[in-house]
Each structure stands twice: as C-alpha cells, then as structure tokens.
Amino acid sequence: MSDKYTIYHNPRCRKSREALNLLVEEGVDHEVVKYLEQPPTAKDLKLLLAKLDLKVGDVIRKEERLYKEKYKGLDFNDDEWMVVLTENPKLLQRPIVVKGSKAVIGRPLENVKNLLN
DSSP states (O other): OOOOEEEEEOTTOHHHHHHHHHHHHHTOOEEEEETTTSOOOHHHHHHHHHHHTOOGGGGBOTTSHHIIIIITTOOOOHHHHHHHHHHOGGGBOSOEEEETTEEEEOSSTHHHHHHHO
16 A cells, blocks of 8 residues: 555645645655646546545535535435536535545544544
8 A cells, every 4th residue: 555645735725734734744755636726537536435435415515605606405416416526626625635545534634643643
C-alpha cells in the first residue's frame, strides 16, 4: 500500500488549509488536488465514496447556498447526485484526505489525525 496521501483541497476553505498544513507539518508525502479546478469524475467519486464508506448524500454540502437555491428538496438517485457533484464540485464536502484504501472528510481535523496514525 502506498504511503502517499491525496488531499482534495479548496485553498479558500479554512478547514481544508488546516488539513493541508497538518500533512505538511507531519512531513508525509502528499498530492494536492484542487477539486474546484479539477473536478472528480463520477468514477472518481464512486472510488472516494467507497474509501470514505459513505453514501453520496453524506458528502453533499447541504449548507451551501447553491444547494439551498437549486437542489434542496429534490429527489435524485445516487447516479443523478454524482452528476450534480461533478458539475458542481463546490457542493462536495471538504477536505477529503485519502491514503490507500481509506479516506476521511477532514472536518473535524481529528479525522485526518486518525488517518495519519
């Protein structure tokens, strides 16, 4: 299994910056994916969900204005939500940190610390 970490990062998000700083401080080999610039594909999202052990509805930022204005109350199936997330990566929970076959949402930061151990 690889010792390299991947962080799906939004530089404008404080929690995302905290998670990235933790990876840097710990000196772990990591790759930064600025997912707003390089949105994950549906295939990428399915792999991430499997590593997170979550359903697509668990990774949607329901407090985001875009969600409230455009998607709240809509009854999409998982595949339809995948399309929404690939077209609107801003709706994806952040940060997501991956190591091998495991991933965590880095809110709270303790999740990332646990992944490091």
